[in-house]
Amino acid sequence: MQTAIMIVANYPLYIRSVPTQGELKFHYTVHTSLDVVEEKISGVGKALADQRELYLGLLYPTEDYKVYGYMTNSKVKFVIVVDSSNTSLRDNEIRSMFRKLHNSFTDVMCNPFYNPGDPIQSKAFDSIVSTMMVQAF
Amino acid sequence: MDQGSAAGTGGTFISLSDTEQRCYSGLYALCQPDSSGKLAAGKVAELFRASQLPAETLHQVTEVCGAKRLGYFGCGQFYVALKLMAAAQAGLPVRLESVAGELPLPLFIGITNELEMRYPNHPSTNESQPHILGSLTGSAPRPPADRPVLRHPDTSTDKQEAWSPPRSPGISPPRSPSAYRSYPYGAQRNGTDTLLAYDGKVAGCPSVPQENSSPSHYSLKLQPEQPVITRVASVERLVERAEMDYSDDPWRITEEQHEYYTNQFRSLQPDLSALIMGTVAKNFFTKSKLPIPELSHIWELSDVDKDGALTFPEFCTAFHLIVARKNGYTLPETLPATLRPGFVEPGVVPAPPSEATEPLIVFDDNMMPGANQLEMGSVDLQMTSRPGVTSKQDTRDESRKPEEFSPKRIPDPHEKPIQHVSTLKPDSPQELDANMKSRTRPRSYSSTSIDDAMKKVEEPPTPPPRPQKTHSRASSLDLNKLFQQSAQGSRPSQHSLSAKSGWLPRPPALPPRPPATQIFSFLPGSEKSSQKAVQQANFADFSKFREEESSVRGGLSTEDLAPPKLDSTLRHQGHAPQKPVRRKLHPESQSATPPSAAPYSAATLTKSTQRPPPKQKREIQMAIRKNRETNAVLTRLNSELQQQLKVVHRERVTLESQLELLRPVAST
Numbered sequence: 001m002q003t004a005i006m007i008v009a010n011y012p013l014y015i016r017s018v019p020t021q022g023e024l025k026f027h028y029t030v031h032t033s034l035d036v037v038e039e040k041i042s043g044v045g046k047a048l049a050d051q052r053e054l055y056l057g058l059l060y061p062t063e064d065y066k067v068y069g070y071m072t073n074s075k076v077k078f079v080i081v082v083d084s085s086n087t088s089l090r091d092n093e094i095r096s097m098f099r100k101l102h103n104s105f106t107d108v109m110c111n112p113f114y115n116p117g118d119p120i121q122s123k124a125f126d127s128i129v130s131t132m133m134v135q136a137f
Numbered sequence: 138m139d140q141g142s143a144a145g146t147g148g149t150f151i152s153l154s155d156t157e158q159r160c161y162s163g164l165y166a167l168c169q170p171d172s173s174g175k176l177a178a179g180k181v182a183e184l185f186r187a188s189q190l191p192a193e194t195l196h197q198v199t200e201v202c203g204a205k206r207l208g209y210f211g212c213g214q215f216y217v218a219l220k221l222m223a224a225a226q227a228g229l230p231v232r233l234e235s236v237a238g239e240l241p242l243p244l245f246i247g248i249t250n251e252l253e254m255r256y257p258n259h260p261s262t263n264e265s266q267p268h269i270l271g272s273l274t275g276s277a278p279r280p281p282a283d284r285p286v287l288r289h290p291d292t293s294t295d296k297q298e299a300w301s302p303p304r305s306p307g308i309s310p311p312r313s314p315s316a317y318r319s320y321p322y323g324a325q326r327n328g329t330d331t332l333l334a335y336d337g338k339v340a341g342c343p344s345v346p347q348e349n350s351s352p353s354h355y356s357l358k359l360q361p362e363q364p365v366i367t368r369v370a371s372v373e374r375l376v377e378r379a380e381m382d383y384s385d386d387p388w389r390i391t392e393e394q395h396e397y398y399t400n401q402f403r404s405l406q407p408d409l410s411a412l413i414m415g416t417v418a419k420n421f422f423t424k425s426k427l428p429i430p431e432l433s434h435i436w437e438l439s440d441v442d443k444d445g446a447l448t449f450p451e452f453c454t455a456f457h458l459i460v461a462r463k464n465g466y467t468l469p470e471t472l473p474a475t476l477r478p479g480f481v482e483p484g485v486v487p488a489p490p491s492e493a494t495e496p497l498i499v500f501d502d503n504m505m506p507g508a509n510q511l512e513m514g515s516v517d518l519q520m521t522s523r524p525g526v527t528s529k530q531d532t533r534d535e536s537r538k539p540e541e542f543s544p545k546r547i548p549d550p551h552e553k554p555i556q557h558v559s560t561l562k563p564d565s566p567q568e569l570d571a572n573m574k575s576r577t578r579p580r581s582y583s584s585t586s587i588d589d590a591m592k593k594v595e596e597p598p599t600p601p602p603r604p605q606k607t608h609s610r611a612s613s614l615d616l617n618k619l620f621q622q623s624a625q626g627s628r629p630s631q632h633s634l635s636a637k638s639g640w641l642p643r644p645p646a647l648p649p650r651p652p653a654t655q656i657f658s659f660l661p662g663s664e665k666s667s668q669k670a671v672q673q674a675n676f677a678d679f680s681k682f683r684e685e686e687s688s689v690r691g692g693l694s695t696e697d698l699a700p701p702k703l704d705s706t707l708r709h710q711g712h713a714p715q716k717p718v719r720r721k722l723h724p725e726s727q728s729a730t731p732p733s734a735a736p737y738s739a740a741t742l743t744k745s746t747q748r749p750p751p752k753q754k755r756e757i758q759m760a761i762r763k764n765r766e767t768n769a770v771l772t773r774l775n776s777e778l779q780q781q782l783k784v785v786h787r788e789r790v791t792l793e794s795q796l797e798l799l800r801p802v803a804s805t
Contacts, residue, residue, distance in 0.1 A: 110445035112415030113422075113433035121430055123470065124437045 003136075004081040005129055006030045007105065007120065013076070014120040018133050030079050033067045037077055040069070070098040072105070074116075097132055104128045161219050165212060176210040181218075188222045198222055201233060388473035390457050398453040405452075412446035418455070425459050431468060435459055438472045 004017035004026040017026050070078040078101050080094060108114055108122050168180035185195045202210075202217035210218065217233075224230075390398070399409070405421060406413050413421075422432050439455035440447060447455060454476045462468055 107437075107443045110415065110440065110443055111433050111436045112419035112445065113429050113436055121433070122437055123434060127470075 003083060003133060004029075004079075005101065005133060006079045006081070007076060007101075008034060008079060009076045009117065010034075012119075013117075014125075014129075016126070016129050016133065017081075026081055029065070029067060029081055033069060033079055033081075034077065036067075037069045037071060037079075041071065068094050068098070070102070072102060076105070078102070078105075093136060097136060100128065100132055157220070157223075161216050164219060165215055168210070168215065176212075176215055178209070181210050181215070185218075185222070188226065190222060190225050194225050195222075198225065388457070388461065388469070389475040390453055394457060394460070395453060398456045399449075401456060402449055402452050409449050412444075412448055413452055415445040415447075418447050418452070422455065422459060425463065427459060427462055431462060432459075434468055435462065438468070439476075441472070441477070 004015065004023070006012060006016075006026065007014040008030060012027070012030070015023060015026065015030075017023050065081050065083050068080040068082070070080075072078070078098055080097060104125050105120075108120055108125050109116065111122070114120075114122070164184060165176065168176040168184060185198070188195070190198070198218050198221040201221055202214045207214060221233075401421075402409065402413070405417055418436075419432075422435070423429075425432075427435075435455055435458045438458060439451045441451060442448075454472065457476060458468060
């Protein structure tokens with residue numbers, strides 16, 4: 001089962017996929033899904049940052065996989081790509097995954113040595129993401 | 138290298154005791170064996186020099202051990218050479234036969250066994266090692282000279298033995314503790330020795346596999362093969378204690394380190410319970426010249442509450458990790474237990490001396506506790522850095538850098554260590570030096586600088602208000618009031634002045650002054666003007682007063698007091714005319730008055746009693762007047778303050794109402 005988690009701020013900040021092959025495909029998927037994200041964002045209209053608004057839900061179901069999106073207040077987008085064959089994942093689980101991602105991401109941001117816009121190289125963040133992916137998928 | 142009991146040189150086998158084996162293996166590792174087992178000639182030469190044997194003896198040794206024939210020092214040759222040197226140091230001729238029996242370990246000044254021990258023990262590259270080994274690893278010029286000085290103290294076999302045990306353990310982080318432990322064995326050593334030993338242990342012999350430095354140490358120690366090791370038993374105990382204490386070393390913050398970190402924290406943020414913001418901490422830690430990813434990792438480890446700022450424990454943790462990293466320890470993935478902010482090592486932070494000093498003391502019985510600690514800390518750090526010589530050099534450079542980093546204040550100390558000049562702080566660790574010296578020295582610096590700054594800040598405000606408080610007001614308005622109240626007709630102003638000057642009230646006035654000053658600063662110049670007016674009035678009065686005083690001069694304690702007081706107050710205010718006047722009046726009293734108003738009053742009273750009755754009476758009256766004036770002044774001050782308070786209240790109410798108005802808007 002192939003899944004991937006990507007953090008994009010108009011360019012990839014962090015990509016992790018399980019299995020690690022086929023990342024290129026995920027890159028492509030993420031880029032296309034960004035368009036969908038933009039579409040959803042523009043549709044929101046209000047400038048209120050609400051937790052609901054942050055979670056964008058299923059962006060783009062294809063025959064192979066499903067793409068879920070989440071956008072932070074600072075316009076950093078989280079994208080989760082899961083196999084369509086994995087039907088056990090519920091929306092709430094995805095939401096919780098995004099929440100964890102967001103928390104870890106803020107922890108990374110809090111690090112003064114991290115410059116926003118740099119690729120995320122934090123080992124702690126990696127471990128959290130790996131754990132999450134293993135649990136969920 | 139063969140740790141076996143035999144060292145072969147051209148077929149000759151010499152039996153080595155366990156301690157000897159350990160020692161030799163450590164030394165062997167110290168001399169940078171290359172892949173084929175040959176030792177670097179330079180290192181060997183340094184080691185030989187450190188043995189302090191005459192050159193010709195060394196030549197003999199080289200010849201006998203077979204290295205001369207071979208042209209290089211292999212393991213076997215090296216071992217034989219070491220044994221021959223031990224024999225030579227023991228006074229035996231340099232012959233193969235001499236080494237057949239049991240001999241004490243050879244002593245190498247400067248490179249002491251400790252170093253060797255460290256070196257061999259420390260498989261990983263530790264910067265600390267390089268420092269200590271410095272000589273070995275490459276600071277050729279220094280080492281021999283430095284080492285000897287440093288190490289020299291304990292060239293006892295005990296130490297050697299002690300060293301060997303440490304070598305066995307091999308693990309670098311634990312090494313440091315073990316090193317320390319071994320140190321204690323050698324106890325006599327000065328701090329440097331301990332460091333060296335420490336390094337030795339930490340260095341981890343390549344030959345020594347790893348682990349459990351402490352157990353092995355203990356076991357080793359428990360083998361008092363050599364008769365000289367009398368201390369072993371006691372040392373062992375100490376070592377055990379040390380081991381237990383340092384079981385987590387290098388991830389344990391020693392007391393010295395903690396003090397240093399505290400001072401560094403204070404330099405960034407005077408309040409120990411407050412936070413250091415991320416950017417501030419970033420700038421500070423960036424000075425350590427560690428790569429950003431590592432600093433980022435350190436931050437992640439140490440900022441446990443993930444708030445982007447460092448509390449004091451977090452800061453200590455981060456600093457300690459940086460120090461460890463600079464010394465060559467690899468950063469852990471998770472925070473070691475001893476570094477957790479909530480971790481309170483018994484006796485480490487709170488009452489450090491007990492535990493912290495204990496191990497240290499263990500290490501060096503003779504060494505200075507402070508030095509020990511410093512060294513130990515540095516040793517630990519360095520020990521880990523020992524391992525690769527070349528890499529160590531790099532790390533050494535890095536470790537030297539911390540000197541720049543931590544002690545901007547103390548450039549010298551760091552440099553010294555580098556030069557390995559100081560005996561106490563042996564080369565071992567420039568890092569140590571950086572840490573320790575920075576710890577020791579910077580501490581004083583930082584504290585003094587901070588304290589001075591704070592004091593300076595505190596000082597200025599107080600003086601000015603005083604004068605105003607007492608006299609100016611009193612003289613102008615209060616005096617009048619006083620007079621009216623007191624219904625003392627004669628020279629109300631003068632009386633008031635005199636009363637004021639006479640001070641008794643001084644003491645009470647003093648305390649309020651500072652607050653008054655603050656208030657004064659608040660108050661607009663109106664007060665000052667009034668004060669000035671008063672002063673001028675006082676001036677006039679004083680002159681009259683002076684006349685009076687001069688007439689009453691006899692026991693003028695009060696008068697003296699009064700004028701001085703006025704002087705002082707006036708002085709504060711900066712009214713030149715009054716000052717000189719006062720001074721003229723009572724030059725001596727002026728000097729006397731500032732110090733204590735109370736004494737004055739007492740003195741005046743006494744004086745007055747001693748003086749002839751009329752004078753006494755007058756003085757008393759004057760004192761009374763002054764008191765009254767002071768009271769008047771104070772009441773005025775009080776009223777003014779009350780008015781200010783009302784104003785402030787009004788403002789506050791206004792602001793609150795505005796806030797209320799804004800709040801509904803913000804909540805939407």
